[in-house]
Amino acid sequence: MLGPFLETLIGGLLTGVLYSLVALGFVLIFKASGVFNFAQGAMVLFAALTIARLSGEIDGKEVHLANFVVAAAILGVAVAFIGWYAWREYIARGAGPGERRKMQVLAAVGALVGGIAAYSYGKGAWPLWLAIAATAAIMGLLAYAIERLVLRHLVNQEGIILFMATLGIANFLDGFGQTLWGSDIYKINLGLPKDPLFLFEGVFPGGLLVDPGELVAAAIAAGLVVVLAIFFQKTRVGRALRAVADDHAAAQSVGIPLNTIWLIVWTVSGLVALAAGLIWGAKLGVQFSISLIALKALPVLILGGFTSVPGAIVGGLIIGAGEKLSEVFLAPILVKQFDLAGGGIENWFAYMLALVFLLFRPQGLFGERIIERV
Amino acid sequence: MTLRKAVLLGASIAAAGLALASTAQAQNEQFIPGLIYRTGAYAPNGIPFANGVADYYALVNERDGGINGVKIVYEECDTGYATDRGVECYERLKNKGPTGAAYVNPLSTGITFALTEKAPIDKIPVISMGYGRSESRDGSVFQWNFPLLGTYWSAADIIMQHIALKEGGFDKLKGKKIVLVYHDSPYGKEPIALLEQRAKMHGFTFTPMPVTHPGVEQKATWLQIRQNRPDYVLLWGWGVMNSTSIKEAAAVGFPRDKMFGVWWSGAEPDVRPAEGGAKGYHAAMLQHGAGQFGVHADLKKYLYDKGKGSAKWDEVGEVLYNRGLVNAMLGVEAIRKAQTKFGKKPLTGEQVRWGIENLELSAARLKELGFDGMLQPLKVTCSDHEGTRAGRIQQWDGAKWVVVSDWYQSDDTVLKPMVNAAAKKYADEKKLTVRDCSKES
Numbered sequence: 182m183l184g185p186f187l188e189t190l191i192g193g194l195l196t197g198v199l200y201s202l203v204a205l206g207f208v209l210i211f212k213a214s215g216v217f218n219f220a221q222g223a224m225v226l227f228a229a230l231t232i233a234r235l236s237g238e239i240d241g242k243e244v245h246l247a248n249f250v251v252a253a254a255i256l257g258v259a260v261a262f263i264g265w266y267a268w269r270e271y272i273a274r275g276a277g278p279g280e281r282r283k284m285q286v287l288a289a290v291g292a293l294v295g296g297i298a299a300y301s302y303g304k305g306a307w308p309l310w311l312a313i314a315a316t317a318a319i320m321g322l323l324a325y326a327i328e329r330l331v332l333r334h335l336v337n338q339e340g341i342i343l344f345m346a347t348l349g350i351a352n353f354l355d356g357f358g359q360t361l362w363g364s365d366i367y368k369i370n371l372g373l374p375k376d377p378l379f380l381f382e383g384v385f386p387g388g389l390l391v392d393p394g395e396l397v398a399a400a401i402a403a404g405l406v407v408v409l410a411i412f413f414q415k416t417r418v419g420r421a422l423r424a425v426a427d428d429h430a431a432a433q434s435v436g437i438p439l440n441t442i443w444l445i446v447w448t449v450s451g452l453v454a455l456a457a458g459l460i461w462g463a464k465l466g467v468q469f470s471i472s473l474i475a476l477k478a479l480p481v482l483i484l485g486g487f488t489s490v491p492g493a494i495v496g497g498l499i500i501g502a503g504e505k506l507s508e509v510f511l512a513p514i515l516v517k518q519f520d521l522a523g524g525g526i527e528n529w530f531a532y533m534l535a536l537v538f539l540l541f542r543p544q545g546l547f548g549e550r551i552i553e554r555v
Numbered sequence: 556m557t558l559r560k561a562v563l564l565g566a567s568i569a570a571a572g573l574a575l576a577s578t579a580q581a582q583n584e585q586f587i588p589g590l591i592y593r594t595g596a597y598a599p600n601g602i603p604f605a606n607g608v609a610d611y612y613a614l615v616n617e618r619d620g621g622i623n624g625v626k627i628v629y630e631e632c633d634t635g636y637a638t639d640r641g642v643e644c645y646e647r648l649k650n651k652g653p654t655g656a657a658y659v660n661p662l663s664t665g666i667t668f669a670l671t672e673k674a675p676i677d678k679i680p681v682i683s684m685g686y687g688r689s690e691s692r693d694g695s696v697f698q699w700n701f702p703l704l705g706t707y708w709s710a711a712d713i714i715m716q717h718i719a720l721k722e723g724g725f726d727k728l729k730g731k732k733i734v735l736v737y738h739d740s741p742y743g744k745e746p747i748a749l750l751e752q753r754a755k756m757h758g759f760t761f762t763p764m765p766v767t768h769p770g771v772e773q774k775a776t777w778l779q780i781r782q783n784r785p786d787y788v789l790l791w792g793w794g795v796m797n798s799t800s801i802k803e804a805a806a807v808g809f810p811r812d813k814m815f816g817v818w819w820s821g822a823e824p825d826v827r828p829a830e831g832g833a834k835g836y837h838a839a840m841l842q843h844g845a846g847q848f849g850v851h852a853d854l855k856k857y858l859y860d861k862g863k864g865s866a867k868w869d870e871v872g873e874v875l876y877n878r879g880l881v882n883a884m885l886g887v888e889a890i891r892k893a894q895t896k897f898g899k900k901p902l903t904g905e906q907v908r909w910g911i912e913n914l915e916l917s918a919a920r921l922k923e924l925g926f927d928g929m930l931q932p933l934k935v936t937c938s939d940h941e942g943t944r945a946g947r948i949q950q951w952d953g954a955k956w957v958v959v960s961d962w963y964q965s966d967d968t969v970l971k972p973m974v975n976a977a978a979k980k981y982a983d984e985k986k987l988t989v990r991d992c993s994k995e996s
Contacts, residue, residue, distance in 0.1 A: 185782045192774050356594070364598035366795065366828045375832075377806050390781065392806055466828040470596045470769040470795050477772075508775035509782075525739045525765030527775055 184385030189509045190502055195395035197481075197501020199460060202402045204478040204485065204493040205409065206453040211487045212413075213422040213446035214332075214429075216343040222475025223354035224451055226467075227323070228316055229458030230358045233367035233467040235312035248361065249307075252315045259318035260291045309370065313459070320451030328444045336439060337429055355472060364469060371463040373397055398460040405456055410490055412449075422446055426488070480535035486548025495546060504531045584628045585621070585890060585901045586652020587612065590644050590661050595635035596769035597794035599824040600875055604662065605631065606866040607879020610854055613865075615887055617857040622890050623899040628652055634666060636794070641666030642673075649677055654901040658682050658886055658911065664742035667700075674699035679904035680911055682889075684882045685710075685818055685841040689745055690977035692941035694912065695990045697978065701911050701940045703885055704933070707745035707817065708973065709965035710839050711789070713946040714815045715753050716963045717837075718787055729758040732783065736776060736800055737791035739765035746791060746817070752973060770796025777803040790816040790838075797825035798833075805832030812837065812950070822874035826951045834953040839946050842930050843881055845956050847872040849925030850880060874956065877929065884924060889914050912937060931962070937992035944970075 203225060210218040235252055264287055294314070307315070331346050374397070379388030413419040425432040425442045433439050461471050477500075485496025508527040515526065538546065589608055592601035612629045621627055630651065632644035641663055649656045658680045661667045667687040674681045675698065681687070682701045689708040691700035705713075718733075719725040735750060737743030747763050754761035762785070764776050770792055777800075780788060788809060790800050797820045804814060812835035816825070821838020823845070851872055858864045859871070870876060893902050893910025902910075915934045921927050933942035944967070948960040982989050 185778070188781075189775070189778050192778060196772075196774060359594050359598070364594055365602065366599045366798065366824055368828065375805075377808065387781075390778070390807060465771050466795065466798060468596070468599055468795050469594070470771045473596065473769055474771070505775045505778070509779055525767050527772065528767040 184387070184389060185509070186506075187385070188389045188391075189505050191389065191391055192395075193502035193505030194498050195392065195399050195501070196505065197498040198399040198402045198494075199395070199457075199464075199497075200474075200477050200481050200501055201494045201497030202398075202405070202453070202457040202460065203474055204481040204497055205406070205490065206450040206457065207475075207478055207482055208485075208487065208490055208493045209409070209450040209453060210446055212426045214343070214443060215340050215426060216347060217340070217487070218450065219344065219347040219475075220351040220354055221450065221454060221478070222472040223351040223358070224320070224323070224454035225458045225461065225475065226469065226472035227354050227358040227458075228320055228451070228455040229369065229462035229467040229471055230362040230367065231316045231319055232309070232312045232455070232459060233369045233462060234362045235307050235315055236309045236369065237307060237312075252319065255322055256294070256311075256315040256318045259321060260294055263287075264291055313455070316455055317452060320455055321448045324444055324447035324451050327447055328440060332443050332447075333440060351472075355469070359469070367462075367467040369459060369462040369467060371459065373463050394464060398464065401456065401460060405453065406490060406494055409449075409453075413490065418442075418445060477531070480531040482545070483532075483535035484538050484546060486545025489545070489547035492545055492547030500531045500534065503534045504528075507534075582653060583621075583624070583901065584626045584652055585657055586628050586630070586648075586655065587886065588644070588648035588651065588656045588659055589629055589631040590634050590641055590659060590663075590666065591631050592633055592635050592662070593631075594633055595637075597636040600794050600819075600822065601636065601662070603822070603824070603866065603870060603873050603875040604879040604882075606864075606870070607876040607881075608660070608883045609865045609879075610858060610871075610876075611850075611880045611883035611887070613863060614850075614854055614857055617863070618853060622887055623894055625890075625894075625899060625901055627887070634661075634663065636663050636665075638663065638665040638669050642669050645670060645673070649679055652901065654903045655679065656904055657890055657902060657907045658904060660684070660882055660886070661687075664688075664745065665740055668741050671697070671700055677904070678908070680908040682882070682886060682911065684885065685878070686742065689749070690974050690981060692939060693974050693978035694937045694940040695978070695992045696982045696987060697940065698990060699908060701935065701942075703911075703935070703940070703942050704841055704881075704930075705818075705944060705946060705965070706941060707742075707791075708749040708970050709941070709944045710817045710841075710946065711746035711749045712753070712965035712970060713963045714789060714817075714839050714948070715750070716966070717948045717960055718815070719757075720960075725757045731759040731787070732785040733759050733761050733787045733789065734780060734783070734785040735761070735763045735789045735791060736773075736780075737763060737765055738770060738793050738796055739767050742793065742819075743791045746789070748973065748977075749970070750789070752969060756969070766792070766796055766800075769794060771799050773799055773803045777807045777809070780804075780809055781807040786813065788814045790814060790820045792816070792820045792825075795828075798828040801826060801829040801833045801836055805829065811835040815839065815948070818946070821949060821956070823956075824875070831953065833951050836951045837948055837959070838951075838956075840949050840958070841878060841881075842943075842945060842947070843874075843877050843926075844929075844947075844949050844958055845872055845874045845877065846928075848928050849922070850884075851925070853925060881926065881930065884926060885911075885914070888916060888924075911935060912940070914942070937990065937995040 206221040207218060210216055267287055335343055335346060373394035378391045378393050380391055382388035421437045421442055424437055425439060429439060461474060481496040481500050484499060485492030504527040507530045512526045591605035592598055593605055612627045616627055630648060632648055634641040634644050641661055645659060656679050660682050661670055664686050667681060667683045670681050680699050680701060682703060684703045685705050687702045689706035691697040692702050692706055719728060722728060750761050766773050766776055792800055804811060814836050816838035818839045818841040826833035826836060859868050866876060889911040890907055892914050893906050897906045912935055916932055918932050921930055931943055931945050935942040944965040945962050947958055947962055949956045950959045
């Protein structure tokens with residue numbers, strides 16, 4: 182009995198980490214703008230589709246040449262922009278010999294990327310890292326477009342208005358991504374190990390089954406969380422983000438550029454979507470259902486609190502483990518008691534678990550308690 | 556007049572003109588709606604099917620100039636496999652064309668359930684080829700439903716016969732454990748009744764295990780399978796759920812050759828994403844499998860050589876593409892049959908219903924149509940809206956599907972009483988008048 186229990190628990194925890202990864206994207210945007218970004222799932226799908234199609238794991242079905250050209254152009258512009266920004270900083274600071282070397286290195290890297298992109302295209306498909314870089318640039322552009330076309334017009338509006346806007350973005354992105362890249366199942370080859378590991382075979386009959394691919398994914402997710410935590414707590418931009426989250430108007434009045442902050446936060450959550458898309462895509466194959474994984478992040482957010490990065494992680498772990506354990510051990514009992522046709526309780530069980538937590542902590546496990554004096 | 560107003564005015568005049576032009580053209584056209592999905596979670600399976608359907612109608616128009624001179628006008632509506640959107644599509648398209656929709660293919664058991672209530676009122680037949688309500692083959696009650704080529708009870712029975720044959724007879728199944736991993740929807744639940752019946756007859760343990768839409772989360776299910784070690788797993792999945800099941804089976808080490816999918820879990824998009832993990836996996840065949848036959852030569856000549864095909868040529872002949880062809884062909888032949896009685900003109904749904912109910916395709920006719928080798932002869936009657944109950948089993952060898960069994964016929968001594976009981980129950984619930992098929996020609 183202990184063996185199956187541990188096995189389910191481990192499997193659940195590892196799945197939970199992957200839920201956290203999607204939930205993180207929600208938390209970032211909510212923290213910085215008070216917007217519940219319904220489009221996060223669509224962004225995950227869009228990023229995954231872009232990587233999969235550019236990196237060419239496409240079962241012999243070709244992608245339109247224009248897509249590659251545009252992706253290369255966007256990547257080029259992004260590299261140029263970063264170069265220009267660095268150059269400006271360099272001029273402002275006054276050129277020392279060390280700075281000059283950095284610029285030379287940067288220019289060399291830019292030229293190298295461009296060269297490899299051009300060379301690789303000649304061979305039909307891009308290497309994975311280049312596809313990831315181009316996708317990162319595209320997610321940046323997407324963030325810019327969303328800020329410019331949608332959010333800028335809605336500054337100081339109610340949260341619910343912004344939420345409705347993200348619903349629209351979600352629908353648009355779902356359709357746009359599939360139009361651009363197709364809606365078949367595509368592969369991302371991350372080289373994750375596929376053969377299952379069996380641990381402690383001496384202790385438990387048959388051993389404990391662990392999916393090594395999920396272990397790697399969990400490690401990547403953990404790394405991402407650390408980076409984000411540092412970004413929010415230690416950098417100037419991170420502090421500005423937190424100020425904007427607290428009050429748009431007040432932040433603007435002390436000179437924090439709201440539009441830039443929104444651009445940054447949507448870019449960062451776009452990059453989190455990219456990481457989630459990369460891992461989910463490698464695990465499940467890139468197809469539309471990836472965008473539905475976002476629904477799994479909802480109970481995670483309710484449980485962990487909408488504003489807490491650690492909350493997203495712990496919430497993910499609890500939901501992941503909770504739903505798997507309930508499906509394996511609780512469902513058979515329910516089936517027997519109430520004569521159900523099989524189990525399938527894991528989907529609603531996650532929400533129920535979250536609701537029970539809400540009874541005791543309405544702000545979620547790690548959420549900020551909101552005290553409003555009237 | 557501002558520019559915006561001018562543009563709007565221009566657009567409305569153009570739209571009105573188009574509408575007029577299309578009514579003028581529509582006099583000798585048969586309208587057929589297509590409830591399909593090229594987007595959403597089930598698109599990888601929906602697209603090849605939709606391509607097959609569209610290509611066959613286009614072929615009939617290009618090669619024969621329509622059905623006896625009546626051009627087919629085909630319009631797709633994307634349901635995304637969602638029942639509400641499916642009903643919306645149906646409502647939008649049912650009255651199009653000079654005579655309304657000839658028939659409707661819902662391509663979803665859920666949508667079929669919903670349309671079963673609407674079809675008798677709108678007088679539009681529902682062709683649910685290889686899916687839908689299993690009891691709807693009883694035409695005396697389900698006058699408007701046609702689950703042609705096989706119901707899920709037939710599919711489950713064919714798979715059980717194959718397993719029994721491998722084990723050395725149904726009596727050898729006593730004490731075995733058989734699990735059904737199913738899409739938690741009307742579709743996935745269909746085979747449960749038949750499998751429970753077979754379990755009672757032969758003394759094996761049957762456990763149904765649901766997977767919720769869209770089926771990408773199956774870890775809990777497969778961990779239970781690993782712990783319970785069933786002898787066989789039957790798979791009733793659709794879309795990404797299929798490949799996920801096969802991947803999870805590989806991850807927990809369940810032998811793939813002990814897995815049997817229904818015919819909606821046995822196409823290329825179901826096995827390819829699982830790569831090496833899918834090798835050895837079995838699936839039932841809705842008669843046809845993959846491959847190119849007589850009709851494909853015509854497709855090449857009349858469509859693909861002229862750049863008019865919907866798919867890419869290397870996808871023509873895949874399992875679901877072929878199923879789309881078969882589905883469209885049965886509809887076209889039913890209209891042709893109805894034309895013998897009602898005349899060579901656009902027909903109403905009610906007239907086409909007669910055509911489907913009297914559809915008979917002999918081996919010679921199938922050969923003429925280029926479906927020789929894909930289908931066995933079939934004959935639809937008032938009491939049998941299924942037409943035929945034959946199927947085979949195929950196995951994925953890592954690169955292609957290989958047929959590994961002879962033809963099976965689902966056992967009507969088991970199925971017929973179940974069909975009659977379920978149909979009677981439905982008729983009683985809905986207070987339907989039951990036709991006496993012995994009096995129908």
